[in-house]
Amino acid sequence: MSLEENPDVGVSHGVPQELVEKVLGHADANLNASLDRLFQFLRIPSISCDASYAPQCRQAASWIADELSGIGFAASVRSTIGNPIVVAHNKEANGPHVLFYGHYDVQPVEPLEAWDSDPFEPSLKEQPDGETHIVARGASDDKGQLLTFIEACRSWKAVTGHLPINVSMFFEGEEESGSPSMETFLDEAGEELTADVMLLCDTYLWRDKVPAITIMFRGILEEEIEISCASRDLHSGAYGNAARNPIQVLAELIASLRGANGEVTIDGFYDNIQELDEETREAILKLDFDTDAFLRNAGLSQSAGDTAYSVLEQIWTRPSCEINGIAGGHYGDGFKTIIPSTALAKISFRLVSGQCPERMQSKFRDHIRARTPADCKVKFTSFGGSSASVISSRSEYLARARAALKQEWNCEPVLIGSGGSIPVVGVVKSRLGLDSLPIGFARSDNRHHSPNEKYDQSSFHKGIRSWIRILAELSRSTTGQPSLLDGNITGTDQA
Amino acid sequence: MSLEENPDVGVSHGVPQELVEKVLGHADANLNASLDRLFQFLRIPSISCDASYAPQCRQAASWIADELSGIGFAASVRSTIGNPIVVAHNKEANGPHVLFYGHYDVQPVEPLEAWDSDPFEPSLKEQPDGETHIVARGASDDKGQLLTFIEACRSWKAVTGHLPINVSMFFEGEEESGSPSMETFLDEAGEELTADVMLLCDTYLWRDKVPAITIMFRGILEEEIEISCASRDLHSGAYGNAARNPIQVLAELIASLRGANGEVTIDGFYDNIQELDEETREAILKLDFDTDAFLRNAGLSQSAGDTAYSVLEQIWTRPSCEINGIAGGHYGDGFKTIIPSTALAKISFRLVSGQCPERMQSKFRDHIRARTPADCKVKFTSFGGSSASVISSRSEYLARARAALKQEWNCEPVLIGSGGSIPVVGVVKSRLGLDSLPIGFARSDNRHHSPNEKYDQSSFHKGIRSWIRILAELSRSTTGQPSLLDGNITGTDQA
Numbered sequence: 001m002s003l004e005e006n007p008d009v010g011v012s013h014g015v016p017q018e019l020v021e022k023v024l025g026h027a028d029a030n031l032n033a034s035l036d037r038l039f040q041f042l043r044i045p046s047i048s049c050d051a052s053y054a055p056q057c058r059q060a061a062s063w064i065a066d067e068l069s070g071i072g073f074a075a076s077v078r079s080t081i082g083n084p085i086v087v088a089h090n091k092e093a094n095g096p097h098v099l100f101y102g103h104y105d106v107q108p109v110e111p112l113e114a115w116d117s118d119p120f121e122p123s124l125k126e127q128p129d130g131e132t133h134i135v136a137r138g139a140s141d142d143k144g145q146l147l148t149f150i151e152a153c154r155s156w157k158a159v160t161g162h163l164p165i166n167v168s169m170f171f172e173g174e175e176e177s178g179s180p181s182m183e184t185f186l187d188e189a190g191e192e193l194t195a196d197v198m199l200l201c202d203t204y205l206w207r208d209k210v211p212a213i214t215i216m217f218r219g220i221l222e223e224e225i226e227i228s229c230a231s232r233d234l235h236s237g238a239y240g241n242a243a244r245n246p247i248q249v250l251a252e253l254i255a256s257l258r259g260a261n262g263e264v265t266i267d268g269f270y271d272n273i274q275e276l277d278e279e280t281r282e283a284i285l286k287l288d289f290d291t292d293a294f295l296r297n298a299g300l301s302q303s304a305g306d307t308a309y310s311v312l313e314q315i316w317t318r319p320s321c322e323i324n325g326i327a328g329g330h331y332g333d334g335f336k337t338i339i340p341s342t343a344l345a346k347i348s349f350r351l352v353s354g355q356c357p358e359r360m361q362s363k364f365r366d367h368i369r370a371r372t373p374a375d376c377k378v379k380f381t382s383f384g385g386s387s388a389s390v391i392s393s394r395s396e397y398l399a400r401a402r403a404a405l406k407q408e409w410n411c412e413p414v415l416i417g418s419g420g421s422i423p424v425v426g427v428v429k430s431r432l433g434l435d436s437l438p439i440g441f442a443r444s445d446n447r448h449h450s451p452n453e454k455y456d457q458s459s460f461h462k463g464i465r466s467w468i469r470i471l472a473e474l475s476r477s478t479t480g481q482p483s484l485l486d487g488n489i490t491g492t493d494q495a
Numbered sequence: 496m497s498l499e500e501n502p503d504v505g506v507s508h509g510v511p512q513e514l515v516e517k518v519l520g521h522a523d524a525n526l527n528a529s530l531d532r533l534f535q536f537l538r539i540p541s542i543s544c545d546a547s548y549a550p551q552c553r554q555a556a557s558w559i560a561d562e563l564s565g566i567g568f569a570a571s572v573r574s575t576i577g578n579p580i581v582v583a584h585n586k587e588a589n590g591p592h593v594l595f596y597g598h599y600d601v602q603p604v605e606p607l608e609a610w611d612s613d614p615f616e617p618s619l620k621e622q623p624d625g626e627t628h629i630v631a632r633g634a635s636d637d638k639g640q641l642l643t644f645i646e647a648c649r650s651w652k653a654v655t656g657h658l659p660i661n662v663s664m665f666f667e668g669e670e671e672s673g674s675p676s677m678e679t680f681l682d683e684a685g686e687e688l689t690a691d692v693m694l695l696c697d698t699y700l701w702r703d704k705v706p707a708i709t710i711m712f713r714g715i716l717e718e719e720i721e722i723s724c725a726s727r728d729l730h731s732g733a734y735g736n737a738a739r740n741p742i743q744v745l746a747e748l749i750a751s752l753r754g755a756n757g758e759v760t761i762d763g764f765y766d767n768i769q770e771l772d773e774e775t776r777e778a779i780l781k782l783d784f785d786t787d788a789f790l791r792n793a794g795l796s797q798s799a800g801d802t803a804y805s806v807l808e809q810i811w812t813r814p815s816c817e818i819n820g821i822a823g824g825h826y827g828d829g830f831k832t833i834i835p836s837t838a839l840a841k842i843s844f845r846l847v848s849g850q851c852p853e854r855m856q857s858k859f860r861d862h863i864r865a866r867t868p869a870d871c872k873v874k875f876t877s878f879g880g881s882s883a884s885v886i887s888s889r890s891e892y893l894a895r896a897r898a899a900l901k902q903e904w905n906c907e908p909v910l911i912g913s914g915g916s917i918p919v920v921g922v923v924k925s926r927l928g929l930d931s932l933p934i935g936f937a938r939s940d941n942r943h944h945s946p947n948e949k950y951d952q953s954s955f956h957k958g959i960r961s962w963i964r965i966l967a968e969l970s971r972s973t974t975g976q977p978s979l980l981d982g983n984i985t986g987t988d989q990a
Contacts, residue, residue, distance in 0.1 A: 218732065218735075220732075220832070222830045222832070224830075229794075229795065230793040230794050230795055231793060231794025232793065232794070234793055235914075235915060236815070236817045236819060236843060236845070236915075237713060237715075237810075237845060237913065237914040237915020237916065238810065238914050238915060239793060239810065239914070240713075240810065240815035240817045240843075240845045240914055241757065241798075241799070241800035241801070241809040241810055241813055241815040241845075241914075242789075242790070242798045242799065242800045242806045242809045242810050243790075243793055243795060243798075243799060244795065244799040245799070245817055245818055247749070247818035247819075247820075247821050247840070248749060248750075248752075248753060248817075248818055250746070250821075251745070251746040251747075251749035251750045251818065251821075252746075252749075252750040253746075254742070254743060254746035254747075254750075255743075255746045255747040255749075255750035255751075256750075257743075258743060262736065294737075295737070295738075298725040298726060298727065298729055298734060298738055299724075299725050299726025299727070299836075300724065300725055300738055300739065300870050301869075301870055302869060302870055303736075303737045303738075304736070304737065304738060304739040304740070304868070304870070305736035305737045306736070311737045314736040314737050315732075315733065315734065315735065315736055315737050318736055320731070320735035320736040322731045322735045322740055322743075322832075322834055323740055323742035323743055323746065323823075323824065324731060324742075324824050324825060324830065324831060324832055324833055324834070324835075325742070325823065325824035325825040325826040325827075325831070325833075325835070326742050326745075326746075326821055326822065326823050326824060326826060326838065327821065327822050327823075327826035328818075328820065328821050328822075329818065329819050329820035329821060329841070330819060330820040330841065331820040331821060331822035331839065331840075331841065332820075334878070335717045335719075335819065335841055335843070335878040336819060336820070336841075337715070337717070337817075337819055337843050337915070338819055338820075339817055339819070340819075340820070341794075343821065344826065345742070345826075346824070346825065346826065346830055346831075348731060348735075348830070348832050350731070350732060350735045350736075373799070374796075374797060375795050375796055375797055375799070383829075383830040418732065419730075419732040419733050419734070419735055419736075420730060420731075420732020420733055420832070421732065
């Protein structure tokens with residue numbers, strides 16, 4: 001897999017460039033109308049983690065479905081046990097079929113007093129640097145971002161009456177609450193959402209003027225272990241030395257998981273890992289990533305990871321083992337001289353390509369069991385796991401998206417990794433078999449989940465333009481059928 | 496120091512045995528009146544951990560002061576910032592001067608529904624084995640126990656008009672709440688409470704029919720360490736591998752504190768320890784202590800301590816290092832994939848003779864600092880400490896008390912250690928320079944701090960008789976002045 005390669009993208013079919021320019025021009029001319037629609041959407045306080053906002057979540061779902069119906073999609077609001085999911089289809093073309101994902105729910109707004117303006121009354125705030133901020137809860141995460149795709153579709157429809165490829169969309173209303181209804185929904189929807197590739201935009205630009213496509217996400221394995229020794233808390237005077245202390249046991253187990261260079265010491269942990277090819281590795285090393293600033297931003301001055309790898313490699317391409325939580329005995333105010341009966345830790349592993357969560361779970365548990373002393377019981381609880389996802393550098397969809405972004409941004413888009421994962425990417429891969437192309441236009445200072453969340457107007461505008469170009473480029477794909485729009489300007493400007 | 500040695504106790508002076516028998520007879524004849532007084536005392540709900548019971552605590556203090564005044568003590572209730580402390584003196588004799596300690600406060604009673612009768616309406620419950628249980632909160636801890644000493648004094652006064660030695664007493668009302676007023680009180684009381692030895696009875700029999708004197712307590716050092724790495728909680732996807740994880744660091748530090756055989760690995764930890772002499776060690780090994788039952792009672796089957804020592808040695812005579820609490824990151828329900836910014840542990844060391852808490856603190860902190868990786872900060876918080884206390888086997892007071900107990904129980908009293916410490920023992924040693932003789936008559940099944948707390952009527956009765964004999968034996972001490980009662984029967988039975 002190469003981050004640099006820009007395959008020769010065929011232009012033998014697909015929509016002609018003049019038509020693309022017309023659609024772009026329409027989007028430019030109608031930006032204010034697009035902003036008006038975004039403002040309508042942002043005014044709906046669709047907070048998913050507070051059940052009292054369930055009606056507003058349903059209102060946001062209906063708003064999207066209405067907008068999509070208005071531009072010719074077959075759109076509907078599907079009930080779940082939680083907030084509804086919007087599904088929409090426009091499958092008139094013969095080209096490839098993309099599935100677009102976004103979420104209409106937003107984070108809560110507390111502390112309200114930290115906002116400079118009403119979080120649900122969006123405002124445009126001009127900046128000294130000439131940028132204009134769209135300030136509201138959800139402006140960037142994810143209402144503004146998802147609307148870039150819908151507005152791109154609108155412009156195609158307005159100018160040509162059609163979309164250049166087949167497009168399905170689904171929007172959930174529980175992303176900020178752990179997506180509890182998603183898996184069941186996908187299991188039931190199944191074939192209806194089958195497509196060639198998933199597009200989503202819940203991601204960031206690499207730099208303010210440099211777009212990015214995330215081509216690899218780490219997988220994850222989440223485990224809890226509880227160590228039990230005595231049948232009750234003991235007095236540390238009465239039993240100290242003689243009674244096995246579960247916190248001591250747990251600490252020794254945790255210490256046994258990593259070596260001096262940060263490497264994970266579980267037997268076979270690194271087996272079967274598909275190492276990056278030299279080209280990809282070099283591309284990562286060549287990225288203008290400011291490691292010092294990255295660490296400084298977290299109050300750190302040096303990496304704790306394996307020194308054989310750069311920090312970007314450590315977080316994107318190497319598996320990790322992190323203790324996410326630990327508790328045992330008395331940890332509140334004051335002091336209680338007890339030997340507790342139990343102690344627990346929550347431990348997660350970030351996995352890379354080649355590591356199977358189920359195999360890793362059994363290796364981890366074997367490691368723990370082999371080191372748990374007599375008289376101790378260990379209880380494992382799984383919080384789930386998912387494999388790493390990597391899109392092949394040979395994917396034509398990836399090449400087409402890169403080409404489209406390069407046209408719009410006048411620079412080579414950066415192919416990046418992500419140390420974390422967007423849950424829907426893994427679920428859609430496992431349920432529907434789809435690879436994903438996450439292409440977002442947020443900036444790192446957009447204050448997601450924080451007061452004064454904003455989206456740059458240029459992100460919104462260039463986001464719409466980027467998707468217009470990506471839809472056109474994808475229509476030129478050799479893997480799909482010729483588009484309805486191939487070589488013909490059949491649409492009329494309906495706006 | 497020998498646990499076996501029974502020095503030849505001189506009988507050249509002190510009260511004659513016939514007089515002791517008269518006093519014992521008085522106590523026997525008046526047991527019901529003693530029980531009536533105990534019931535009055537038990538009816539006062541002097542719960543110290545709940546400030547709304549402060550008036551009842553004051554009532555309990557006044558009750559004791561009135562009782563002591565009634566038998567000729569100069570008794571008063573002294574105010575503190577918390578519950579008052581009762582101080583009483585009877586210093587008419589020329590013999591040795593003992594200071595008796597007890598506490599009039601009790602534990603709360605929740606869960607109330609687990610009690611078979613009202614915790615503050617004491618009742619006598621006859622048992623199939625012929626024993627009678629006094630059931631009430633505080634029956635054993637410590638109202639019933641402390642009253643054994645007061646009732647012994649009452650009998651002496653009733654029969655002879657005097658006590659055979661000088662007696663001072665103090666009773667606190669915050670023992671169940673950490674004794675926050677005690678140190679200030681002792682600092683201020685100072686000389687007023689100076690005596691030759693402290694007696695207390697907040698301890699247990701060795702077996703139902705075998706009394707015990709606790710001759711050694713372990714000291715303690717209580718430390719909290721907090722490890723800080725990043726300046727905020729980090730996303731374990733975004734930073735996993737690169738960011739130092741404070742839970743991992745803390746686990747490795749804790750693991751570094753103990754070796755494979757349970758030994759503490761802090762440099763110099765065992766320096767200067769005064770090892771037991773061979774005799775004492777053999778006496779401990781000969782005690783009829785059921786190690787298996789001790790461990791089984793805690794749900795354990797084997798000791799985690801240094802196998803070079805018996806379990807009794809491990810808990811009485813060897814220093815320990817126990818992790819009493821630990822917390823970091825997200826340990827509640829669910830899973831949060833964070834790398835927390837901090838993690839903390841509460842760690843206590845039980846110390847033995849020769850180990851200085853201040854020196855141990857600096858060795859511990861040096862150990863931690865030397866192993867804390869770059870980019871981590873460690874913050875230490877001290878929760879205090881105290882040295883081990885050991886009464887010399889050559890103490891004549893100890894020998895006298897043993898002799899008295901042997902007369903009453905018809906067996907050799909057992910000299911034992913305690914893995915914990917009774918805080919007042921250390922404080923009185925450091926503030927007033929007094930050694931302590933803890934002699935209590937509770938049984939291990941007395942349900943201290945639990946529902947249906949009870950005191951065996953035989954404990955109460957034989958406790959009174961034991962103290963009558965101990966006061967007589969102490970009057971024969973060569974270290975004190977001849978008692979007023981020496982060789983003369985001067986009192987009359989006043990009951």
